[in-house]
Amino acid sequence: IRKAFRNAGDCPGRHVLWLDPFRNLAIVLAQTYPRPGSFANWGVKFAPYAQTGSTCIASVLFLSSRLYFWISDADAIKTVTSDRLTFQKDIPAYEILNIYGENLVSTEHADWKRHRGVSKAAFSEANNALVWTETLRVLTEWFGTLDESLSKTPNKDGLTIKVVDHMVQATLLVISTAGFGRRVSWTEDSSTQPPQGHTLTFRSSLTSTLHNLFFKILTPDWLCDLSSSIYIPYLSRRLAETKEAFSGLRLYIHEIISVARVGVLDGKGVAGDGGGGAALLRNLVEANMTQDGEFRQLTDDELLSNIFVFLLAGHETSAHALSFAIVLLALYPEAQQKIYEEAIQVWPEGTDPLQTSTYKDDHPRLEYTLAVFHETLRMFPSVIRLAKPVFADSAVTVNRFNPADDYCQEGKVEKVSVAIPKGSVVIIDVWALHMNPLHRGPDVEEFKPERFIDTETYRWPRDAFLAFSAGARGCIGKRFSLTESICILANLVRRYEILVPEDLLEKGLEERKRVLLSWVVGVTTTPTNARVRVRRRDQ
Numbered sequence: 001i002r003k004a005f006r007n008a009g010d011c012p013g014r015h016v017l018w019l020d021p022f023r024n025l026a027i028v029l030a031q032t033y034p035r036p037g038s039f040a041n042w043g044v045k046f047a048p049y050a051q052t053g054s055t056c057i058a059s060v061l062f063l064s065s066r067l068y069f070w071i072s073d074a075d076a077i078k079t080v081t082s083d084r085l086t087f088q089k090d091i092p093a094y095e096i097l098n099i100y101g102e103n104l105v106s107t108e109h110a111d112w113k114r115h116r117g118v119s120k121a122a123f124s125e126a127n128n129a130l131v132w133t134e135t136l137r138v139l140t141e142w143f144g145t146l147d148e149s150l151s152k153t154p155n156k157d158g159l160t161i162k163v164v165d166h167m168v169q170a171t172l173l174v175i176s177t178a179g180f181g182r183r184v185s186w187t188e189d190s191s192t193q194p195p196q197g198h199t200l201t202f203r204s205s206l207t208s209t210l211h212n213l214f215f216k217i218l219t220p221d222w223l224c225d226l227s228s229s230i231y232i233p234y235l236s237r238r239l240a241e242t243k244e245a246f247s248g249l250r251l252y253i254h255e256i257i258s259v260a261r262v263g264v265l266d267g268k269g270v271a272g273d274g275g276g277g278a279a280l281l282r283n284l285v286e287a288n289m290t291q292d293g294e295f296r297q298l299t300d301d302e303l304l305s306n307i308f309v310f311l312l313a314g315h316e317t318s319a320h321a322l323s324f325a326i327v328l329l330a331l332y333p334e335a336q337q338k339i340y341e342e343a344i345q346v347w348p349e350g351t352d353p354l355q356t357s358t359y360k361d362d363h364p365r366l367e368y369t370l371a372v373f374h375e376t377l378r379m380f381p382s383v384i385r386l387a388k389p390v391f392a393d394s395a396v397t398v399n400r401f402n403p404a405d406d407y408c409q410e411g412k413v414e415k416v417s418v419a420i421p422k423g424s425v426v427i428i429d430v431w432a433l434h435m436n437p438l439h440r441g442p443d444v445e446e447f448k449p450e451r452f453i454d455t456e457t458y459r460w461p462r463d464a465f466l467a468f469s470a471g472a473r474g475c476i477g478k479r480f481s482l483t484e485s486i487c488i489l490a491n492l493v494r495r496y497e498i499l500v501p502e503d504l505l506e507k508g509l510e511e512r513k514r515v516l517l518s519w520v521v522g523v524t525t526t527p528t529n530a531r532v533r534v535r536r537r538d539q
């Protein structure tokens with residue numbers, strides 16, 4: 001370990017890591033270890049950098065003596081994300097997503113290029129227009145159910161809802177249709193009755209698969225086998241539930257694929273897309289049916305796995321980010337009022353955006369709504385940190401300062417170069433970057449959407465925002481997600497007032513934030529108590 005620290009040169013920090021921060025155990029233990037407030041804790045943000053006086057901190061993993069450089073500096077991170085050959089993806093950390101086979105997220109090099117090449121064309125402006133239209137359809141149905149529940153509640157002060165449940169349903173319906181041509185209505189999707197031939201509904205098989213992902217990975221095969229022959233309290237039931245979810249979801253994906261294959265063969269387009277949409281499914285299935293030399297462009301397992309990963313990545317991150325955004329709007333009525341004013345300008349009173357709005361005309365005009373969503377992702381990034389193993393000696397430029405100084409003042413910071421040796425790992429500390437006062441000013445903890453609005457004298461710092469990662473391995477679904485999220489937020493606020501739940505009315509802002517914005521680490525940052533009250537604006 002001492003030798004490893006010698007390779008870190010004069011980079012400060014010198015922490016010993018007892019757990020690899022990117023293996024499943026670290027994620028499962030995230031709530032309790034490392035302890036809140038201490039180095040490498042998931043919610044510690046910029047604090048360790050502020051204490052050390054550096055935007056780069058060195059640490060060594062005890063078991064392997066490998067050097068880990070934690071970075072919260074926009075310039076240094078840009079160097080890392082733009083050099084894909086030196087700073088590669090930490091593939092073993094993504095094995096958890098390989099339950100059905102390899103996929104776009106969990107591969108590198110030529111395999112990754114092949115997966116990305118197949119999917120890329122589906123994320124076009126034409127597809128964004130489809131995402132917009134489908135989001136409006138989903139909203140029409142969701143608002144219908146909300147209005148019905150509101151009409152039945154005797155409380156004139158509105159209805160309190162658990163936001164994550166609603167957002168998971170909405171975003172899953174959007175990706176199911178716009179990605180896979182599987183058009184299901186809100187009420188049909190709410191049904192708890194599985195269709196014929198299934199033991200679970202589509203949504204519960206997907207959500208239960210996600211819920212049990214880490215549990216399955218951390219349970220050794222011999223224990224799985226044992227628990228199916230001998231009853232072990234808790235374990236046997238949980239493993240049976242996991243097995244049912246995994247195989248149930250596999251069956252649903254197989255059905256999607258079978259229908260799509262027939263559609264591709266007879267030239268009529270994949271299910272439900274009327275020949276125009278569901279480009280993602282069409283591209284994936286066509287690649288599976290296309291011979292590339294001796295091999296298929298995508299094997300059967302890869303096809304299945306990519307559909308799973310797109311269903312997962314295509315809804316979970318957006319659903320969680322939207323849930324945080326909706327709670328923030330309840331907590332900050334001034335920001336909500338600005339979205340309302342923007343929405344009314346785009347869709348004046350008396351018009352019905354759910355029937356008439358188009359992506360091309362309206363999306364670019366919802367600038368403040370977009371800023372709210374960006375600011376939400378700055379404060380609650382879905383992916384808190386990213387690991388990049390280093391494959392060649394390199395260097396990054398970082399900032400050093402005196403922690404005792406008011407270091408946000410001009411001239412208080414010194415730029416230094418840190419050598420990054422081959423064999424080490426760089427950790428892109430997304431949350432710390434977002435909370436770095438050198439990039440954002442001293443008010444980083446405040447919710448201020450205006451940070452994301454350019455003016456004549458200010459251009460928001462693009463490189464200091466990494467919610468979607470960046471470079472070649474950046475999020476392929478960024479535009480998809482921004483399109484549906486902006487559509488949901490603007491329409492929701494135009495129709496309803498979003499308020500804090502009644503049980504928190506007597507509490508101050510800090511207490512409301514503590515309760516409503518609590519979160520845990522999961523596949524992505526997951527809100528645990530996102531509740532708001534909704535009340536129709538016109539009643």
Ligand code: HEM
Nearest residue numbers: 105313314317318321382383467468469475476477480481
């Ligand atoms: C708020 C919403 C979203 C956020 C914050 C987000 C964030 C990210 C981040 C940080 C990465 C890089 C992950 C890594 O390198 O380990 C990523 C990759 C990816 N995202 Fe998203 N994402 C969002 C929505 C979506 C949507 C809607 C889709 C699909 C429809 C999607 C599909 C993917 C895929 C397939 C990758 C892997 C790309 C590659 O490795 O080439 N994401 N996303």
